Amino acid sequence: MNFESGFLSRLKRAKKVVFFTGAGISAESGIPTFRGKEGIWNKFKPEELANFDAFIKNPDMVWEWYQYRRKIVGSANPNKAHETIVEFEKYFEVTVVTQNVDNLHRRAGSSHVYELHGNIEKNYCVKCRTHFDIPFSEEPKGVPVCDCGGLIRPDVVWFGELLPHDQYQGAEEASEDSDVFFIIGTSALVYPAAYLPEIARRAGAMLVEVNIEATEISDRCDYSFYDKAGTVLPELLKALTSHPQN
Numbered sequence: 001m002n003f004e005s006g007f008l009s010r011l012k013r014a015k016k017v018v019f020f021t022g023a024g025i026s027a028e029s030g031i032p033t034f035r036g037k038e039g040i041w042n043k044f045k046p047e048e049l050a051n052f053d054a055f056i057k058n059p060d061m062v063w064e065w066y067q068y069r070r071k072i073v074g075s076a077n078p079n080k081a082h083e084t085i086v087e088f089e090k091y092f093e094v095t096v097v098t099q100n101v102d103n104l105h106r107r108a109g110s111s112h113v114y115e116l117h118g119n120i121e122k123n124y125c126v127k128c129r130t131h132f133d134i135p136f137s138e139e140p141k142g143v144p145v146c147d148c149g150g151l152i153r154p155d156v157v158w159f160g161e162l163l164p165h166d167q168y169q170g171a172e173e174a175s176e177d178s179d180v181f182f183i184i185g186t187s188a189l190v191y192p193a194a195y196l197p198e199i200a201r202r203a204g205a206m207l208v209e210v211n212i213e214a215t216e217i218s219d220r221c222d223y224s225f226y227d228k229a230g231t232v233l234p235e236l237l238k239a240l241t242s243h244p245q246n
C-alpha cells in the first residue's frame with residue numbers, strides 16, 4: 001500500500017491522535033457487523049432486542065440474545081488492527097473512541113478508551129443501578145435478578161437511550177483536541193457518535209478513514225484507505241516508522 005509523503009509527514013508531526021472505531025474493526029476477529037448483507041440488523045430486529053421496552057416485555061429473550069453475543073465476543077481475540085493501535089502509543093498520545101461493546105481495545109492493551117455504547121461484559125440492575133462487572137455466563141437460563149428485586153440488564157446503550165455522559169464528554173474533548181482523527185470500520189450513521197468526526201474536522205484535525213468501502217463520511221475525509229483495517233493499520237505503522245523525518 002502506498003501512502004503519500006505529504007500524508008505521512010503530517011501524521012508524523014501529530015501529537016494527539018484519536019482512533020474512532022466501529023464494528024468493522026472487530027470483523028476480522030469474527031464478530032459480525034451491524035449493517036450490510038451479513039450484518040446483525042439484517043437478521044434481527046433492533047426494536048425487538050435493543051431497546052428498553054423490548055427488555056421489559058420479554059427480558060429472558062433479550063438476555064438470551066446478549067448471552068449469545070457474549071459467547072461470540074468471549075471467544076474472539078483482538079486482531080492486528082486493535083494491536084497496531086496499541087503500537088501507535090509509542091509515537092503519539094492516542095485516544096480510542098469506540099462504538100463497540102466487545103471490549104477488544106482494552107483486551108489488546110489500549111490505555112485510553114472511551115466506550116460510547118457501553119460494554120457487553122458488564123451489567124447493571126435497572127432498579128438500584130448496582131453494577132456487576134462479572135459476565136453472567138455461568139447463570140442459569142433467563143435474566144438474573146438483583147437482591148433488590150430489579151432485573152439485571154447488559155450495560156450497553158439501547159436505541160433511544162442517552163450515551164454515558166462521562167464517556168461522550170471525554171470523547172468529545174479528545175476529538176476537539178486531536179491533530180489526526182482516524183475513522184475505522186464504521187458506517188458513521190449512528191448519532192451522536194457520528195458527530196465526533198465533524199467536531200474534530202472543525203477543530204482542524206486531519207480526518208483519515210479506513211474502511212473496506214466508501215461511507216457517508218468519505219467525502220469529508222482528507223484521506224480514505226479502502227481495505228481491511230487489519231491490513232491498512234500495520235502497513236501504515238510500518239510506513240510511518242520508515243518514513244524520513246521532515
Ligand code: OAD
Binds near residue numbers: 021211228
Ligand atoms: P456498521 O455495521 O454500521 O458498519 C460497519 C462498517 O465496517 C461498514 O462501513 C463496513 O464497510 C466496515 N467494515 C467491515 N469489515 C471491515 C474491515 N475488516 N476493516 C475495515 N472496515 C470494515 O457498524 P457501526 O458503524 O459500528 O449501536 O454501527 C454503529 C452502531 O450501530 C453500533 O455501535 C450499534 C449499531 O446499532 C448500538 O448498539 C447503540
